[in-house]
């Protein structure tokens with residue numbers, strides 16, 4: 001589905017859409033205005049965000065579908081919700097071209113309808129060879145009708161973000177036999193065409209660098225690990241040091257020798273959701289030519305239990321020189337991140353590092369799917385992230401860190417163990433990563449285990465991959481990390 005923009009209502013549209021604010025009078029610009037108002041009243045429609053009344057009217061001698069769409073209080077999120085509702089309603093409705101009458105809306109608000117619609121229309125039909133005709137998407141264009149010079153640049157900017165989200169969803173939704181470390185890298189290659197510089201470490205490079213923790217996880221799989229770094233510098237040299245983003249990219253997590261139970265294991269195809277969010281955010285930044293210097297790094301491995309796999313009790317040496325007793329091979333994300341984060345700091349000397357990871361099941365127990373967990377050694381950075389979460393809708397909730405929690409991962413035989421006791425599992429995981437953050441570096445860890453996959457549709461996503469994290473990072477960078 002494409003979003004188009006025109007100054008006046010296009011002739012051949014199968015559906016006319018009228019945004020209606022909460023409690024507003026219903027007087028759409030159609031012949032059958034009274035009918036629309038009665039239909040709204042009969043449906044008890046009062047303009048709640050995302051609510052829809054659908055009717056058919058005669059307009060200029062033709063039968064036309066009309067949607068009244070509630071825009072609630074008119075907040076950005078309300079308009080996105082309205083856009084999402086439009087897509088959900090029309091995508092497979094038979095309507096091919098639809099137009100939104102944006103006359104009553106400020107361009108920035110109308111563009112949010114476009115964004116919501118674009119986000120909600122994303123789907124993956126790659127593997128559906130027998131989709132019934134009636135379930136196939138029909139909606140090709142949604143035209144925003146508004147006489148405004150700025151709408152199209154506003155929309156282009158938001159389209160960049162939507163394309164970043166779409167890329168993340170694609171990476172997350174693809175199964176483990178399709179997306180593995182090497183193929184993840186290949187899917188990222190097109191970013192070069194948008195001005196991103198890509199460098200990749202293979203197994204030999206990582207061995208030479210001493211990434212024993214990441215390699216220990218990878219050694220049970222026939223899929224070779226990779227580390228990808230995607231650099232975007234839109235600051236024109238103004239920002240010498242990049243903001244560094246690091247994603248956990250476990251392309252499938254069986255648990256390794258500490259094998260997970262079978263039920264639900266298929267979910268672990270999305271254990272690369274942090275890496276997916278980083279890749280999608282990089283795409284959004286490049287497409288909107290963000291005036292910022294950002295490097296996105298993904299540690300990519302598959303966690304499998306073959307004869308070469310690491311054993312519980314094995315001791316590995318990380319790139320930092322610190323040693324880890326691997327008591328549970330299913331606590332593999334931190335083993336990947338510790339080497340990725342160390343390498344990121346050695347290579348890019350950043351002031352700020354943010355990692356994103358589907359790190360702990362405990363995060364689902366504490367926050368469900370409403371907030372990602374935030375851990376940080378810096379209140380300023382934490383607050384920036386919390387507000388970017390509020391603005392973008394990719395919400396976060398902060399958790400504590402402290403020496404008392406840190407002590408829980410001391411090991412009797414190595415520098416640390418990779419698991420703590422049963423309780424506070426998300427915090428001890430964060431404490432583990434913290435041991436790899438160098439002095440003076442501002443760091444935030446986002447445990448997004450509950451956020452990357454949805455069991456039910458939301459305002460701007462279908463069931464499945466949500467693309468969580470892209471909008472959060474994009475918003476954070478807009479607010480605080482752009483030059484000038």
Ligand code: BES
Pocket residue numbers: 253255267271328330331332333358359360361362364419420425449450
């Ligand atoms: N990828 C999982 C965490 C996860 C679980 C994400 C469920 C999303 C949904 C991670 O690698 C893991 O297995 N963590 C273990 C850690 C434990 C062994 C300390 C967990 O949370 O059970």
Ligand code: MN
Pocket residue numbers: 253255329330331332333
């Ligand atoms: Mn695991």
Ligand code: ZN
Pocket residue numbers: 250253271330332333358359
């Ligand atoms: Zn995992």
